[in-house]
Amino acid sequence: MKNIRLIALGCLAMTYGGACFSQMITEDFKPSETTQSGRKYPQVNSEGRVRAGVLAPAAQSVQLDIGGKKYDLKRNADGFWTGDSGPQDEGFHYYQLSIDGASVPDPGSLYFYGASRWGSAIEVPAQDRAFYELRQVPHGQLREQLYFSKLTNTWRRCFIYTPAGYDNNTAQRYPVLYLQHGSGENETGWPVQGKANLILDNLIAGKKAVPMIVVMDNGYATLSGDNKPFNPTPTGPFPFEQVLINEVIPMIDKDYRTLADRSHRAMAGLSMGANQAMQIVMKNLDQFSYLGAFSGTANYPKSDPIDVPTFMNGAFKDAPSLNRQLKLLWLGAGTKEPAPFPASIGAFRNMLDQTGVRYQYYVSEGTAHEWLTWRRCLNQFASLLFK
Amino acid sequence: MKNIRLIALGCLAMTYGGACFSQMITEDFKPSETTQSGRKYPQVNSEGRVRAGVLAPAAQSVQLDIGGKKYDLKRNADGFWTGDSGPQDEGFHYYQLSIDGASVPDPGSLYFYGASRWGSAIEVPAQDRAFYELRQVPHGQLREQLYFSKLTNTWRRCFIYTPAGYDNNTAQRYPVLYLQHGSGENETGWPVQGKANLILDNLIAGKKAVPMIVVMDNGYATLSGDNKPFNPTPTGPFPFEQVLINEVIPMIDKDYRTLADRSHRAMAGLSMGANQAMQIVMKNLDQFSYLGAFSGTANYPKSDPIDVPTFMNGAFKDAPSLNRQLKLLWLGAGTKEPAPFPASIGAFRNMLDQTGVRYQYYVSEGTAHEWLTWRRCLNQFASLLFK
Numbered sequence: 001m002k003n004i005r006l007i008a009l010g011c012l013a014m015t016y017g018g019a020c021f022s023q024m025i026t027e028d029f030k031p032s033e034t035t036q037s038g039r040k041y042p043q044v045n046s047e048g049r050v051r052a053g054v055l056a057p058a059a060q061s062v063q064l065d066i067g068g069k070k071y072d073l074k075r076n077a078d079g080f081w082t083g084d085s086g087p088q089d090e091g092f093h094y095y096q097l098s099i100d101g102a103s104v105p106d107p108g109s110l111y112f113y114g115a116s117r118w119g120s121a122i123e124v125p126a127q128d129r130a131f132y133e134l135r136q137v138p139h140g141q142l143r144e145q146l147y148f149s150k151l152t153n154t155w156r157r158c159f160i161y162t163p164a165g166y167d168n169n170t171a172q173r174y175p176v177l178y179l180q181h182g183s184g185e186n187e188t189g190w191p192v193q194g195k196a197n198l199i200l201d202n203l204i205a206g207k208k209a210v211p212m213i214v215v216m217d218n219g220y221a222t223l224s225g226d227n228k229p230f231n232p233t234p235t236g237p238f239p240f241e242q243v244l245i246n247e248v249i250p251m252i253d254k255d256y257r258t259l260a261d262r263s264h265r266a267m268a269g270l271s272m273g274a275n276q277a278m279q280i281v282m283k284n285l286d287q288f289s290y291l292g293a294f295s296g297t298a299n300y301p302k303s304d305p306i307d308v309p310t311f312m313n314g315a316f317k318d319a320p321s322l323n324r325q326l327k328l329l330w331l332g333a334g335t336k337e338p339a340p341f342p343a344s345i346g347a348f349r350n351m352l353d354q355t356g357v358r359y360q361y362y363v364s365e366g367t368a369h370e371w372l373t374w375r376r377c378l379n380q381f382a383s384l385l386f387k
Numbered sequence: 388m389k390n391i392r393l394i395a396l397g398c399l400a401m402t403y404g405g406a407c408f409s410q411m412i413t414e415d416f417k418p419s420e421t422t423q424s425g426r427k428y429p430q431v432n433s434e435g436r437v438r439a440g441v442l443a444p445a446a447q448s449v450q451l452d453i454g455g456k457k458y459d460l461k462r463n464a465d466g467f468w469t470g471d472s473g474p475q476d477e478g479f480h481y482y483q484l485s486i487d488g489a490s491v492p493d494p495g496s497l498y499f500y501g502a503s504r505w506g507s508a509i510e511v512p513a514q515d516r517a518f519y520e521l522r523q524v525p526h527g528q529l530r531e532q533l534y535f536s537k538l539t540n541t542w543r544r545c546f547i548y549t550p551a552g553y554d555n556n557t558a559q560r561y562p563v564l565y566l567q568h569g570s571g572e573n574e575t576g577w578p579v580q581g582k583a584n585l586i587l588d589n590l591i592a593g594k595k596a597v598p599m600i601v602v603m604d605n606g607y608a609t610l611s612g613d614n615k616p617f618n619p620t621p622t623g624p625f626p627f628e629q630v631l632i633n634e635v636i637p638m639i640d641k642d643y644r645t646l647a648d649r650s651h652r653a654m655a656g657l658s659m660g661a662n663q664a665m666q667i668v669m670k671n672l673d674q675f676s677y678l679g680a681f682s683g684t685a686n687y688p689k690s691d692p693i694d695v696p697t698f699m700n701g702a703f704k705d706a707p708s709l710n711r712q713l714k715l716l717w718l719g720a721g722t723k724e725p726a727p728f729p730a731s732i733g734a735f736r737n738m739l740d741q742t743g744v745r746y747q748y749y750v751s752e753g754t755a756h757e758w759l760t761w762r763r764c765l766n767q768f769a770s771l772l773f774k
Contacts, residue, residue: 036505056489060445079488097491101466102443104484104491111498111505118423118498134533134542142531148523155521167642170557255554 025049025084032109034092034123039108041082048087048124052097052106055080059100066095066122089336090126091372092193094119112193116184121193126372130202131379132195137205138164142197147251151243153224156217158248159191160256163204163211173257175264175386176213178244179378180273182296187218190378193371199379208383215252217244219269219276235300241280245287266385268292268330270374275300282315285325290385292330294377295341295369299351303343306351319356328384329359332377334367341369360384412436412471419496421479421510426495428469435474435511439484439493442467446487453482453509476723477513478759479580481506499580503571508580513759517589518766519582524592525551529584534638538630540611543604545635546578547643550591550598560644562651562773563600565631566765567660569683574605577765580758586766595770602639604631606656606663622687628667632674653772655679655717657761662687669702672712677772679717681764682728682756686738690730693738706743715771716746719764721754728756747771 029043029051041053052064052071057079063070066085073083094115097106105111109120140163149156163174179196181189190196196214203209221240253260265288269277274296281291282298299306308317316322322329329352333345352359362380367373416430416438428440439451439458444466450457453472460470481502484493492498496507527550536543550561566583568576577583583601590596608627640647652675656664661683668678669685686693695704703709709716716739720732739746749767754760 038503054489054491056487058447058488060447060487062489096494099486099489099491100443100447101445102441102449102486102491102494104441104486104489104494105498107483107489107491107504107506111492116425117494119494136535139533144529144531146521146526 032123033125034110034112034121036108036110041108042106042120042122044122044124048090050085050088050093050095050122050124051082052085052108053080053082054097054099054107056099061098061100063098064095065098065103066093070098088122088124089367089370089372090124091367091370091375092121092123093370094121096120113188114185114193128376132199132202132375134198135202135205137201139201140164140166140197140204142191145251145255147247149221149243149247151223151247152221152239156221156243158187158215158217160216160252161191161197161200161214162256163200163213165211166213166257170257172211173259174211174213175259175266176215176252176256177290177382177385178215178217178249178265178267178277180217180219180267180269180276182269182271182273182374186220187216190214190216194378195375196378199375200382203379203382210386212382212386213252213256213258215248217248219273236275236279238276238279240276241283244280245284249287262287262289263327264386266290266292266328268294268378268381269296270294270377271296271369279312281326282312289325289327290330291326291328292332292377292381294332294374294381295334295337295345297331297345297348299348300344301340303340303347306347308351308355311351316351316355316357319358323356323358326358329357330362330381330384331359332362332364332373332380334364334369334373336366336368337373338369419510420512421497421499421508423495423497428495429493429507429509431509431511432471435477437472437475437480437482437509437511438469439472439495440467440469441484441486441494443486448485448487450485451482452485452490453480457485475509475511476754476757476759477511478754478757478762479508479510480757481508483507500575501572501580515763519586519589519762521585522589522592524588526588527551527553527584527591529578532638532642534634536608536630536634538610538634539608539626543608543630545574545602545604547603547639548578548584548587548601549643550587550600552598553600553644557644559598560646561598561600562646562653563602563639563643564677564769564772565602565604565636565652565654565664567604567606567654567656567663569656569658569660569761573607574603577601577603581765582762583765586762587769590766590769597773599769599773600639600643600645602635604635606660623662623666625663625666627663628670631667632671636674649674649676650714651773653677653679653715655681655765655768656683657681657764658683658756666699668713669699676712676714677717678713678715679719679764679768681719681761681768682721682724682732684718684732684735686735687731688727690727690734693734695738695742698738703738703742703744710743710745713745716744717749717768717771718746719749719751719760719767721751721756721760723753723755724760725756 029045032044043051062073062081071085073081106120112121143160219240221243223239267277274293278298281288364373364376416432419431430438449460449468458472460468493507499508530547606627608630610626654664661680665685668675751760751763
């Protein structure tokens with residue numbers, strides 16, 4: 001049974017005409033899977049509220065900063081501050097604490113790279129979480145591979161998922177999915193908060209996807225001799241294309257037992273990574289035959305009607321040819337995506353509808369521009385590949 | 388040329404008889420390799436001082452908490468606080484910020500697991516750092532392997548280093564080093580702050596070590612049905628022994644191309660992990676022939692003379708037999724280790740000297756109970772294995 005109690009959220013005399021308002025809070029808070037082992041806070045309840053707690057004896061103000069809002073915490077006699085957020089969507093959310101104006105990671109949470117920083121995040125359990133949970137199925141491996149990129153003159157890192165049995169089935173070769181993170185994220189996004197390995201483990205064990213290798217690299221790259229830092233906007237152009245095509249794909253085909261042809265190579269990405277995947281695949285149709293764009297399209301951030309002859313150098317103007325070459329063009333987005341995504345993706349879909357380019361469109365119910373949308377997209381998209 | 392300036396560290400009238408003291412600080416601070424990409428702070432200078440910087444507009448007090456001391460930061464007009472620590476030893480140090488009494492991670496640093504928490508750490512470049520730097524040599528892979536332990540009834544994780552060429556040299560089998568972290572750390576210690584993969588890459592490329600597999604697991608385990616949480620003291624007994632012997636070693640020998648015999652199996656660990664390695668190897672001499680104990684021995688924390696007939700059930704009483712069975716018994720420690728390590732390790736060495744058990748002893752100059760000691764120990768120890 002849930003333990004319900006009334007708590008006063010605040011007496012906002014100016015705003016609410018002198019009346020205090022209060023709200024039912026379901027007292028079934030527990031540490032999240034993103035809470036550090038052995039820590040009591042942060043917690044989540046069944047409504048998706050986040051309860052933060054931190055010892056800050058001499059602080060004047062402590063806030064929980066999540067989902068674009070700051071929630072005041074209250075101090076107890078021992079100097080320990082606690083407080084709750086409003087209900088958050090199911091899934092994974094970045095957040096931070098504000099202690100007397102200092103925005104800092106929550107000392108009780110695990111840390112993730114996103115929003116252009118390593119910092120706190122919290123997992124609100126989703127009803128449909130079974131597809132990305134760690135389950136009693138054969139598990140593949142995540143491999144960290146360091147490589148020197150001559151194009152960027154830097155050491156780079158990618159993560160490679162090899163499916164269960166890869167090391168023992170030495171006669172078998174595998175198709176490859178290249179999978180990209182979004183703006184402000186890096187190569188840890190998909191293997192850590194994206195749970196790409198667990199999603200593939202579960203799909204493959206359930207015979208919903210064919211065994212495949214998944215390569216997750218960093219989409220930011222600055223070509224050697226190009227003194228500009230990486231383009232901080234998610235609109236491109238993307239020097240990563242050259243790194244991927246000329247360095248990463250040849251390395252993967254050399255180091256792994258891949259099926260090294262366009263029929264067995266897919267690319268997908270989220271947000272900025274969707275834009276990258278679309279630009280890279282459409283310019284390199286000799287290399288790829290599957291394209292997935294999660295929460296993003298190459299016309300981002302525009303939502304104007306797309307001029308087919310000029311858009312991406314006319315890449316979408318010959319629908320019959322494209323329909324022969326692309327085995328799958330797959331788009332997905334959440335119902336709560338903020339502007340400009342719905343209009344921008346909508347304009348792209350209008351263009352596809354008008355030109356007659358075949359595609360599939362997936363809707364993630366109740367999710368925004370966040371990782372639950374993208375986990376669901378990967379789960380759907382990967383199940384359609386290489387069949 | 389270094390830019391030297393004088394700064395007043397403080398006027399401690401009570402302590403210093405009314406005189407201000409000041410100190411030369413070398414103004415060559417730069418972001419550390421453990422500073423988040425694109426961040427200005429934390430920084431380190433050539434003296435090993437750490438300069439912290441954090442925006443905390445409404446804070447009354449901000450401190451840098453490192454090496455057991457708290458250093459006050461000073462606020463500028465914009466609410467940005469900066470300040471320096473005293474010189475730190477070369478190597479890797481955990482630290483945190485204190486903001487109005489709240490102990491929090493530095494929002495500018497990368498995060499590591501140690502001191503029983505995920506939190507900040509800083510790397511002070513060491514003179515001898517070449518052996519663990521990322522260099523232009525062939526690199527092995529780090530693999531994350533998830534496995535279900537029936538003994539603990541939990542999912543567990545280990546990291547496995549496979550040397551360069553492992554995937555291509557499919558006829559070759561490899562010896563294995565099992566390598567354990569210390570108290571308050573976990574399976575990420577060696578592959579992340581320990582830089583075990585880079586140390587092995589460099590050793591193998593320089594033909595100073597033979598290619599080997601390195602397995603890094605979590606030394607904490609609670610056996611299923613045992614309701615006690617893991618033993619928080621580093622003295623044991625260690626249920627991990629059962630997990631390692633009965634589950635991990637068989638799994639590694641099944642999933643990897645190992646040389647699966649005692650002649651090609653080593654175990655080493657640091658601090659609590661040294662104690663574990665010593666207890667596990669001495670009880671399982673049919674499985675191991677190399678033992679490395681970095682900054683720790685099985686008599687920890689005692690420094691009394693060891694009673695050979697009873698210590699570890701008489702494991703060291705038959706020196707001639709042990710000298711035949713153990714190809715290498717290797718001990719190492721830093722010159723700045725705190726109590727009880729020097730006396731405890733000293734008592735253990737006295738016992739070995741008296742019984743005539745052969746061993747090698749390595750001294751890490753200028754380092755304490757920290758990761759530079761252990762990186763150096765691994766570098767020395769791994770070079771002696773399987774030869």
